[in-house]
Amino acid sequence: MAMDNEVLGNVAFGIIFLIIAGLLVGLQGPLNGKLSHYSSGSFSSMINFAIGFWPLFIYFMGDSRGGKLINGEEADWSGLSKKTLWWAWLGGIFGSFFVLILTIIIPRRGAAITIGVIVCAQLIASIVFDNCGWLGSTAKPTTAVRGVGAAVMVIGIVLVTLF
Incomplete structure (x- = not known):
């Protein structure tokens, strides 16, 4: 499925705002x-x-x-x-x-460990909420790929915490 320039622009615009939000929470x-x-x-x-x-x-x-x-x-x-x-x-x-x-x-x-653990917890909670469709979220089944993605984040936080 090809995306037109308007859709790509909206996606890029949204991602830029999400990155800014992440930087601001980190700050x-x-x-x-x-x-x-x-x-x-x-x-x-x-x-x-x-x-x-x-x-x-x-x-x-x-x-x-x-x-x-x-x-x-x-x-x-x-x-x-x-x-x-x-x-x-x-x-x-x-x-x-x-x-x-x-x-x-x-x-x-420290900021890295604290924010990292919070982001991992948010991701795992979000996967559960999406899987169950709780609190009005769009139901999206948990797949092996999503599980691996969450596991990689947890491993990353463990590495940041230990080293």
Whole structure:
């Protein structure tokens, strides 16, 4: 199946943003770890979310036309909690634990090991979620090739950790 230039451009554009996101997460951990060195893990994590709130708020206000739209349609903020599954709201809690763990572990173990183990855990969890179609992910069966890919990542993290 041949891909046209527009599809290839969109794929490349998406990959570039994913690489930037990966670099920023790789940078975020050591920055938070350094801040926790001068303060504490809890303070560093709280400041991370307090400062991070503002760019997200500005993006939200622009994207939603001042809170008037959700996905291009008129916003029904009062009905949002009624039509949203309860567990869909937990991402922020999990994100805060993620940041807190980064700020505590990176100064003690280093960025490469910490981020590497996290990425491996995310990959394995994602393979399981895809395989089962959990939480709205598109069901994609686990194959031997996907399993080997995950195993290679785990081996890579072991090598980074030991050497």
